């Protein structure tokens with residue numbers, strides 16, 4: 683079995699994976715809080731997660747699934763759009779962050795009753811407020827975020843022919 687935390691070079695990313703482990707998990711969770719991020723160990727995370735700039739200020743809702751090789755910068759928030767209202771048995775499908783997504787600093791993703799999906803390879807720009815699902819390899823920015831472009835830097839095998 684691959685140990686994702688041992689293959690990470692960056693301390694915050696390692697802590698996120700370590701949080702899931704028995705015994706050291708609770709120490710890693712405390713260390714994560716000291717770093718200033720709140721990423722629940724219950725979040726399903728693929729390999730190669732990059733928590734940039736120690737994840738300072740990043741808070742992710744527990745109802746989140748993260749794919750492979752995702753980059754999450756500091757001050758990123760994934761939250762319910764009505765987070766002050768108790769869930770009281772309502773379903774909250776949350777977020778799906780697909781492979782190779784980049785969530786830039788300060789981006790806020792808000793989901794309501796429908797799942798918010800950030801499509802493969804999509805970049806959500808700095809300080810953007812994303813309230814809609816995106817397609818693949820797109821660039822979204824602004825508040826509310828709109829599609830401002832397509833990524834041209836995607837790896838060759840992902841390029842359209």
Ligand SMILES: CC(C)(COP(=O)(O)OP(=O)(O)OC[C@H]1O[C@@H](n2cnc3c(N)ncnc32)[C@H](O)[C@@H]1OP(=O)(O)O)[C@@H](O)C(=O)NCCC(=O)NCCS
Pocket residue numbers: 755786787805806807808809810821822823824825830831
């Ligand atoms: C979103 C981003 C990737 C777009 O870059 P780009 O593809 O080169 O896009 P452009 O700069 O050509 O901008 C396209 C349009 O989106 C707007 N835009 C770009 N970034 C924006 C942002 N973060 N918020 C609001 N609008 C933005 C531009 O003003 C431009 O609008 P216009 O067409 O009306 O002139 C980039 O602006 C960004 O936010 N990068 C984050 C970098 C960063 O924070 N790195 C981490 C360092 S620690």
